[in-house]
Amino acid sequence: MPFRLLLLTLLMVAAAPLCRADDGYRLWLKYDLVADAGQRAQYRAAAQHIAFEGKDAVLQTAATELQRGLQGLLGQPVPVLAKAAAGSTKHGILLEIAPPTNVSGSAQTVLESYRIFSRGAQLVVAGGSGAGVIYGVFALLRQVQTGQPLAGLNVSSRPRIQYRLLNHWDNPNGTVERGYAGSSIWKWNELPQRLDPRYTDYARANASIGLNGVAINNVNASARYLTAEYLQKVKALAGVFRPYGIRVYLSVFWAAPKVIGGLKTADPLDPQVKQWWAAKSEEIYQAIPDFGGFLVKANSEGEPGPQDYGRTHADGANMLAAALGTHDGIVMWRAFVYKAGSGDRFKQAYEDFKLLDGQFAPRVLVQVKNGPIDFQAREPFHPLFGAMPKTPLVLEVQLTQEYLGMATHWVYLAPLFKECLDSDTQTKGPGSTVAKVVDGSLDQHRISGIAGVANIGTDRNWTGHPMAQANWYAFGRLAWDYTLTAKAIATEWTKMTLTREPQAVATIVEVMDKSRDIYVRYTTPLGLHHIMGQNIHYGPEPWLADAGRPDWTAVYYHKADSAGLGFDRTAKGSNALALYSPGVQKEWGDAKTTPLNYLLWFHHVGWRQPLPTGRTLWNELVTRYYTGADSVAWMQRRWATVQPKVDAALFADVAARLQIQQREAVWWRDACVLYFQTFSKQPIPKPFVPPTRTLAEVKTLVDLYQLK
């Protein structure tokens, strides 16, 4: 025995340098040994076995995951027993499917609900279905991972939103549109024969945060996913996800009946087209009985759609919903549409969709981005929220940081998501929050959904920036329960992922909590928007005036001139404000009462106009750019303090990215203050030191990132 131990030890020493402890692959499911011996002993005493009965595949997955997690956390094997064999006297964990009674809400969320409670010596994790059990198991593991006691645990939880999806903008050639973490994790040429082990770890991660659906391909969709050849590949993925309670959805190419069906038209009212989609849907369900449904980007940014045939979005969506037949699927129809040269882009989705409210079939949800333009660092809530009471609306947010510094800026997005969810549309009086629109409670919808555009790729740590894992995590947690605070989520993620040392946790959470406001400050303060680099959306390009369309420029949005800055969307301007309910209009219609964070979204403000801060617009603008950039240095200092408490490789990684972020924050600051100064003709206010470079120099720097 001593020899064997010695050998093991030697093996470990040998293997150590080759097996990095923390390359980020394990995400928040690290399951490292609980460091505190006393605490560990308590957990061990409570979890001497895992018991369950039945053959439910998700239940079995839950038991396996719990075993894996506890073995890592407790450092000892935890046997999985048949319920009968477990007995009732030894302390253990019992998993059971037991739908709760006396619970209102959609059938699905009841099935997904779980309770954790004690019954004699057993800690029971009871789920409304296998899915409920797996969510309960991950909640239990989280309890241990974050160092909470198990004794007296009595938890009951169910999701507030029914369809909780990641949307992958992954292309068949392996690239990811707006992806900054390597290439697509789906290996289409290997499927269905080869199943990358990563697919399973991906499913585990999603299940652990309560996500139950995945749209696997880009909304700018290829028709090939609907071919028999590719459906076999999709089926293989669905088979990996199913034991984790996750359903597969497909983004569809509207013209598929023409491209792969050989039809002359894709008119949704054409009988042959209807028949083609119905047959295709049937074919899909034969292969994937729990297929989730379709996600559609139509008549947007060059994609074909029903309007090509004089039909409406409702005509298109309803045809697809009918094609689903008796199967349990849905259609998520995206409202992200805007035409070239047809007025304020802010208004276009509203104008296209508002009048269709009431025309959509029961199983259609309209998917609306959080804001009216396109995933800017800060946007007012989309005016469609609250404006389509007869239609369930899916909230679409973006986890991949297309406009938020890609993979080199540390921006925790939960505050952005929360800001939108907590926004009060006032459409049914005060308290008509976006969250209540989305969860269906405001308008008593039977179905509800939320979608996050994934930030996942083949990078070893999944998300490029290690801290961007928190955005995936936070999205799932908020999709489950949007009442959680951004800080609470950051805290549990940090404890599970980075460190349990209290001071370090507090420091990291503080930085996370402020990071998005800091990003806004050094890029688009006071309601500036869409002034980033052309096409690649990297770095500042407020001077961009020539592009394929006016609404792809920057000057279209900031409207800087000698008088002032900002887009007048009041009645004197584009009148986009009229899309909101009267209460919102009243607050945002007056520059004096508009929150400063939204000011330039709605008003063209004079450079010398005093703001509530006591500064003029120009001075406030400059102040925010400078203090924003300075705050990145603060983030660096704060991060430096946690060095002893986090993994060394991870520390170095984040520290290096913060250096980049600091440098690029100064680019943004210099580019923007120098450019806007050409209009304001005013000096940089003290105590700030004017940039040492010229505007031309900054332009050159940004330009080179757009070279072929």
Next chain:
Amino acid sequence: MPFRLLLLTLLMVAAAPLCRADDGYRLWLKYDLVADAGQRAQYRAAAQHIAFEGKDAVLQTAATELQRGLQGLLGQPVPVLAKAAAGSTKHGILLEIAPPTNVSGSAQTVLESYRIFSRGAQLVVAGGSGAGVIYGVFALLRQVQTGQPLAGLNVSSRPRIQYRLLNHWDNPNGTVERGYAGSSIWKWNELPQRLDPRYTDYARANASIGLNGVAINNVNASARYLTAEYLQKVKALAGVFRPYGIRVYLSVFWAAPKVIGGLKTADPLDPQVKQWWAAKSEEIYQAIPDFGGFLVKANSEGEPGPQDYGRTHADGANMLAAALGTHDGIVMWRAFVYKAGSGDRFKQAYEDFKLLDGQFAPRVLVQVKNGPIDFQAREPFHPLFGAMPKTPLVLEVQLTQEYLGMATHWVYLAPLFKECLDSDTQTKGPGSTVAKVVDGSLDQHRISGIAGVANIGTDRNWTGHPMAQANWYAFGRLAWDYTLTAKAIATEWTKMTLTREPQAVATIVEVMDKSRDIYVRYTTPLGLHHIMGQNIHYGPEPWLADAGRPDWTAVYYHKADSAGLGFDRTAKGSNALALYSPGVQKEWGDAKTTPLNYLLWFHHVGWRQPLPTGRTLWNELVTRYYTGADSVAWMQRRWATVQPKVDAALFADVAARLQIQQREAVWWRDACVLYFQTFSKQPIPKPFVPPTRTLAEVKTLVDLYQLK
């Protein structure tokens, strides 16, 4: 102590499922414990310490790598000592820089040479420089990894070719042109602040197989690499590579003086252009003192070049060589050029470059692909080899399997590389092999080079297909010593990477050795070429007749008609054969004496023409397609036998890819025999069973992989 050991053991158990033993990341540098205890004891006795003196960075790297390797292999720490402290009585390994005397050859290859021999109790690894030592150290580790004895070791080695480079076709946006293993491992937005640990492991792998240079960006080059901003990033990479004896090279965009220099022209004879390149070169060397030089694709496939200004390739290359000034750099100018509609593509590089022989400056090498078309599964050697005696020629081969099944076909490429290297150009009589052209010995060149287009990406195992690692490995080993056999290289790679069990090694090596011939059989037997899917080069598309240019179609190359099949390149046809030396012309000019493997490269052969095999062309063609596809099933059966001897995850991965390969081999077979049957009008000969599907059905299958 027992408690500590127990804890370690528990930690190990806990960590085990999270740390896959063999995800392929470690490549052939696994350094797993030597299993045989007796053998291990011998190695331990011989390697009780590592000693060296001096501050040479590469020497220090060599010592660190040796320590790491031995600790893993021997399962015990091996101290690194100063030479003086090591003493002479204890058995250890002494690393020293000691340039050999009495050795001819280029100064650089002498510096890179190494000797391993015993001096008293010490095993000495002596290198001509630090680089020589590191190559010797990896040779020593290979000795242990493959289970060879150290006692009596007496080895002397130096590279036969001076510049041994990987060419990365990596783009600034992170994609890799013709890459099938994820995205680019270079993270440009993170550089120079963040150095991904992967860069170091990449450098280790290259050094371990003797590569000494890396062209880091696509030959379809972005100008941005030449900006001050990007040079800082390149400098950071160079800093990672330098301690491994690896120099950085840049692919340059010919029009850079216009695009980033603000000049009106990129004419190589323009004084301002010359000045711009000279200044740029100086700037590069200020940042990277050991910068290797420039790689250029000009006037090819739409890239700009000196011909845009009525200048020659020599004018362009010589201007760049002059721009290098007194620095130790070279220019590698690619000969891969072909114009639309200007006759047989086979001849064009020759026609453009042959007459320039003698006009290139001393530091210019012309880089020539192994064959005249483009990295087909089998090509005759490029006619430029031997035809430019006054110019050093770099042999360019492709490791990434653009035309060889991407990442789903197991094709060991060393036989392909060897076939080219061993080809006899006969330009200076028998024995004038391509290898002797390339190493410079045939024409007494001072410099020599070889380049492999990398097959590396962010996939965890680097190369997508696990077996494709062997192609990276074999390229390096052959670049060092092209006299090694493909089987010998396969054997050492297999032992280091997969298994040491003799029967399994023999089986795997047998499959590897045959894999390329098998691939040729089921895709392009008898000298067929360029009949793959358009653009993506995936799957068969022999029917392709419409493309942007005639020489991008398939029919241009196979010329199937009712009479027969093949491209007549004799004097009655395009006369491309005239580019070869008389002896080669004689053999290949007559269909009867042309090797069957090259037959259709040079002759249009009647369907009923009898071949030396005793079959007609049609029957031989069908036989090869069928036996080729059947051979993949044979590969599967052979692979199945090694299951107990290789890592389980790796076994499953390769087995699944073989399933895909089998399926796609049948596609190729069916597509090609059904298509060519429309010309031959003859039945599938017995005993082969005709395809059960129609040509239209196979076409549909291939077409869908090209859908948007």
